[in-house]
Amino acid sequence: xxxxxxxxxxxxxQHFKINSHMIVKAVDGISFSVKKGEIFGLVGESGSGxxxxxxxxxxxxxxxxxEVYYKGFKISDRGVFSKNKKDIQKNLQIxxxxxxxxxxxxMTIEKIIAEPIRVNHIIxxxxxxxxxxxxxxxxxxxxxxxxxxxxxxxxxxxxQRVAIARSISTNPDIIIADEPIASLDISIQAQxxxxxxxxxxxxxxxxxxxxxxxxxxxxxxxxxGVMFQGKIVELAPTDELxxxxxxxxxxxxxxxxxxxxxxxxxxxxILDFDIRTFxxxxxxxxxxxxxxxxx
Numbered sequence: 001x002x003x004x005x006x007x008x009x010x011x012x013x014q015h016f017k018i019n020s021h022m023i024v025k026a027v028d029g030i031s032f033s034v035k036k037g038e039i040f041g042l043v044g045e046s047g048s049g050x051x052x053x054x055x056x057x058x059x060x061x062x063x064x065x066x067e068v069y070y071k072g073f074k075i076s077d078r079g080v081f082s083k084n085k086k087d088i089q090k091n092l093q094i095x096x097x098x099x100x101x102x103x104x105x106x107m108t109i110e111k112i113i114a115e116p117i118r119v120n121h122i123i124x125x126x127x128x129x130x131x132x133x134x135x136x137x138x139x140x141x142x143x144x145x146x147x148x149x150x151x152x153x154x155x156x157x158x159x160q161r162v163a164i165a166r167s168i169s170t171n172p173d174i175i176i177a178d179e180p181i182a183s184l185d186i187s188i189q190a191q192x193x194x195x196x197x198x199x200x201x202x203x204x205x206x207x208x209x210x211x212x213x214x215x216x217x218x219x220x221x222x223x224x225g226v227m228f229q230g231k232i233v234e235l236a237p238t239d240e241l242x243x244x245x246x247x248x249x250x251x252x253x254x255x256x257x258x259x260x261x262x263x264x265x266x267x268x269x270i271l272d273f274d275i276r277t278f279x280x281x282x283x284x285x286x287x288x289x290x291x292x293x294x295x
Contacts, residue, residue, distance in 0.1 A: 006206055007034040007057070007174055012066035014049070014056050014230075026052040028230035029066070031284065034174070039200060039207040041221030041238070043214060043253075048227040050210045051097075054178045057208075058094050071173070090120045093167040097179040099159035103151040110147035113137070113166050120170055136165040140195060157188035161195070168199060176208045181216065193220055214257045218242055223290075226250050229275075232284060236291040246293045249273045 014027035027049045034040045042050050055061050057068055059081060068076040075081050075088055093116075096102040103112055113133050123129045134144050140161040151159055160180060167175050177196065181189040193216060200207055211217050217224055218238060225235045226249065234247040245251045252273035259265060284292045 004035045005033045006036045006071060007208075008067075008069040009033070009053070009057065010067040010069070012053070012056065012068065013064040014052050014061055015064040025230050027056065028280070030227075030230070030232045032225050032232060032235060034206060034208060035222075036173075036206055037200075037204045038222040039196075039209055039220055041217040041224040042208060042210045042227060043212060043217045043224060044227030045212060045253075047229075049230040050212075050227055051178050053227075054094060054176045054208065054210055057176065058092060059088075086120065090116075090122075090170045091173040092176070093170065093172040093174070094176045094178060095160075095163050095167050095180045097182050099156060099163045099183075100151060102163055103159060105151050107150070108147065109137075109149050109151070109154075109162050112151070112162060113169055116166060116170050122170060132169070136169055139168070139199070140165045141191070157184050157192065160184065160188075160192055164192075164195065164199075168203070168205070171203070172205065174206045174208065176210070178210045179212070180209075182211070182213075189216070196220060214253060226253065228278070229280075231280070231282075231294060232292075233294040234292065235284065240288075240291055244291075246287065246291070248277070 010031050011029050012027055012031070013029055016024045016026055018024060030053070042053065044050055052061065056063060059075070063076050066076065067074055070088065070092065073080055073084055075084070081088060110133050113136055114129055117123050117129060117132060123132055133147060137144060137146055142158065142161055146154065146158070181192050184192065196207065196209070197220060199205060209217070209220055221238050223235070223237050224241050225232045226247070227233070228249050234241060234245065234250045241250065242254065245254055252271045255269065255271040282294050285295050287293050
């Protein structure tokens with residue numbers, strides 16, 4: 001494995017058996033890698049399999065087929081995962097879309113943020129732990145008064161900031177952000193995205209940023225993977241993907257992105273993607289350096 005690559009997914013399949021006649025292929029044989037210190041964007045319409053990829057990497061689903069490697073360790077193997085469980089749980093963190101469901105409503109903000117620090121025995125001294133929680137709150141733009149509040153007493157944007165503070169509390173290698181701004185107001189979305197960029201520059205975290213909003217993905221990501229019905233149909237550096245989209249589905253997605261220009265919006269043509277033309281037995285091929293297209 002390349003020394004720059006911190007996470008690698010190989011031919012990952014995640015199928016869910018609904019009944020004896022129906023299997024949902026949520027993720028169907030995808031491969032990608034994530035480099036140290038980069039923000040890797042994963043984009044696609046609802047139901048394309050993005051969140052399933054995140055949960056499978058985190059070990060929340062048993063893999064149907066394929067492999068996941070973290071720092072060269074095959075963490076999709078249950079034996080390897082168990083052996084390195086503490087290291088994996090400390091260094092792989094996830095931020096969920098619904099912050100109200102992700103935070104324990106019976107715990108104060110202070111206890112929520114402190115919990116992973118205590119569980120991983122990073123800080124055991126009560127006074128030092130208290131200082132660390134204050135520091136983390138400050139880093140995500142909240143003051144100390146939030147320590148004694150409960151998740152139900154604060155806004156959605158503030159809850160998501162708490163979720164971010166909790167995720168960075170163990171100083172992880174990788175943070176998977178699963179549509180972390182989808183349920184927030186536009187103004188709050190901008191603040192949270194800016195916060196992600198600030199933290200990434202400050203600490204060099206590796207992010208997998210999942211969203212269906214292409215404009216956000218373009219703004220924050222270094223590389224982008226486009227998903228459609230469990231497949232990655234295109235993968236390329238951000239500028240390359242947006243300036244030179246090659247797959248018809250990517251072109252269709254990009255044609256629908258809103259532009260702050262009323263004249264252009266009135267006259268733009270949205271490209272249709274015909275699913276009947278899609279071959280589910282295709283493969284991802286490198287057509288130019290670092291630019292992969294599903295053929």
